[in-house]
Amino acid sequence: MKTCEKITKCLIVCVVIGLPCFSFASWKESACNNVTQERPCTSVSDNYKQPYCITNVNHNRGDQDVDNASSCILPIFTNKFSEIAPKTTTKDIINNYCQSLFGELSDWRIYFAKSTDSLADLDWQQTFDSHQSLFLYALCSSFKDSEWNMPFISSNNLLSEVYKWDLVKTLNLQQRALNGKNYCSLEDEPSLNRCDIGMYTTKIFAWIMSDLFKIEYAQVLAVDDAENFEANKKIQEFMSWYYNITGSSELKEIEKTYKKTVSQLKSDQKYYKNVLDTVRIIDNEKLVALVKESWCPMKWTIVWMDFIACALHSSQWRGKPLTPSFVTLLYNELLHYRHFVAYYTYASQSRFDKSSEKLEEEAKSMDFQRYADMQVEAFELAGHNFEEFSMTYPLHIWMLMYIEKVEKFRNNFTDVVTSFYSLSEKLQNVQESPY
Numbered sequence: 284m285k286t287c288e289k290i291t292k293c294l295i296v297c298v299v300i301g302l303p304c305f306s307f308a309s310w311k312e313s314a315c316n317n318v319t320q321e322r323p324c325t326s327v328s329d330n331y332k333q334p335y336c337i338t339n340v341n342h343n344r345g346d347q348d349v350d351n352a353s354s355c356i357l358p359i360f361t362n363k364f365s366e367i368a369p370k371t372t373t374k375d376i377i378n379n380y381c382q383s384l385f386g387e388l389s390d391w392r393i394y395f396a397k398s399t400d401s402l403a404d405l406d407w408q409q410t411f412d413s414h415q416s417l418f419l420y421a422l423c424s425s426f427k428d429s430e431w432n433m434p435f436i437s438s439n440n441l442l443s444e445v446y447k448w449d450l451v452k453t454l455n456l457q458q459r460a461l462n463g464k465n466y467c468s469l470e471d472e473p474s475l476n477r478c479d480i481g482m483y484t485t486k487i488f489a490w491i492m493s494d495l496f497k498i499e500y501a502q503v504l505a506v507d508d509a510e511n512f513e514a515n516k517k518i519q520e521f522m523s524w525y526y527n528i529t530g531s532s533e534l535k536e537i538e539k540t541y542k543k544t545v546s547q548l549k550s551d552q553k554y555y556k557n558v559l560d561t562v563r564i565i566d567n568e569k570l571v572a573l574v575k576e577s578w579c580p581m582k583w584t585i586v587w588m589d590f591i592a593c594a595l596h597s598s599q600w601r602g603k604p605l606t607p608s609f610v611t612l613l614y615n616e617l618l619h620y621r622h623f624v625a626y627y628t629y630a631s632q633s634r635f636d637k638s639s640e641k642l643e644e645e646a647k648s649m650d651f652q653r654y655a656d657m658q659v660e661a662f663e664l665a666g667h668n669f670e671e672f673s674m675t676y677p678l679h680i681w682m683l684m685y686i687e688k689v690e691k692f693r694n695n696f697t698d699v700v701t702s703f704y705s706l707s708e709k710l711q712n713v714q715e716s717p718y
């Protein structure tokens with residue numbers, strides 16, 4: 284139990300440490316209300332309506348630190364492990380997890396944030412919330428009964444429209460037996476005991492990350508939507524976004540003066556438009572329409588589907604593609620994926636009494652952990668590559684424009700240089716050696 288508590292605490296704390304856009308400067312005491320006997324967890328979170336506060340995750344400043352996430356989430360979370368009885372089914376384990384984190388009561392919901400610069404409020408752009416986790420919703424909603432109901436999740440959920448179609452069919456999550464039955468179906472396998480949850484969840488997480496990075500890579504080039512793609516309009520948006528070139532006359536001059544660069548930019552934008560066509564599960568067009576309809580506020584107080592939409596598409600008027608909200612969105616998914624790995628691997632082993640059953644489950648857990656380690660490694664690499672791309676691509680286009688301008692200057696100067704050298708040779712004193 285202690286080992287699991289340490290693992291879970293590390294997951295919550297270490298993920299936050301990994302955020303490049305988080306700063307851990309000291310906060311005023313009024314920024315966070317610490318949990319006390321007089322002010323329990325439900326009070327400081329306003330009955331789970333406000334995020335828990337974390338003032339410093341380095342834990343090196345003694346009484347100055349506030350870590351309500353660890354104080355409130357961990358005790359309830361670890362108590363849930365003691366409730367796992369022998370012969371508990373996989374269905375019960377997943378149902379317990381989903382209902383506790385994503386249900387109506389959310390009694391151990393992961394929900395915390397950092398403060399704003401004013402120290403008087405929380406920065407909702409950098410808020411971790413299990414209710415806004417795409418991975419968690421995809422996992423819990425993918426299991427349906429014979430009447431197509433989702434027993435692991437509350438019906439009142441506002442993330443359902445983020446996805447295009449049925450995830451099970453889209454991602455081919457079925458695990459078929461020789462007789463054709465699906466081991467990961469509540470209809471064919473009510474207990475889900477023969478479903479390989481490690482492979483099942485890893486495939487969901489991998490595709491979510493793939494879609495998120497595809498959308499955001501296209502955002503760097505000011506390409507947000509594959510359906511309503513207009514090449515000239517996207518060129519104008521790119522120039523306006525990075526170089527503050529907004530006038531129609533300026534834009535025409537840019538297209539006239541820098542034909543090669545504009546042609547290259549158009550080609551790149553068309554390529555990433557085609558990349559958006561391969562987004563498999565996230566309904567990007569709906570998210571784009573939502574942003575254009577309601578616009579993302581400068582003071583970030585949005586949640587649910589609005590949060591996802593603005594985290595992916597608010598960069599177009601922020602001046603940079605790598606926004607704090609997008610980074611938070613990514614790490615929120617990583618946090619809940621690792622959180623589920625820690626929960627499931629422990630819970631699945633705790634339900635068996637026989638040593639042979641435990642040994643078999645330990646082998647499955649090792650495979651699951653190996654999948655998770657590979658996913659984390661891929662996540663880190665993808666994040667690093669995207670950070671480099673988002674920082675260098677605008678500079679790359681600027682350098683192409685500069686090179687094209689220098690080439691034109693050189694070409695226009697050719698006639699003058701030729702005449703100059705001819706005149707120099709004519710006026711040269713033939714009696715003097717040129718060397």
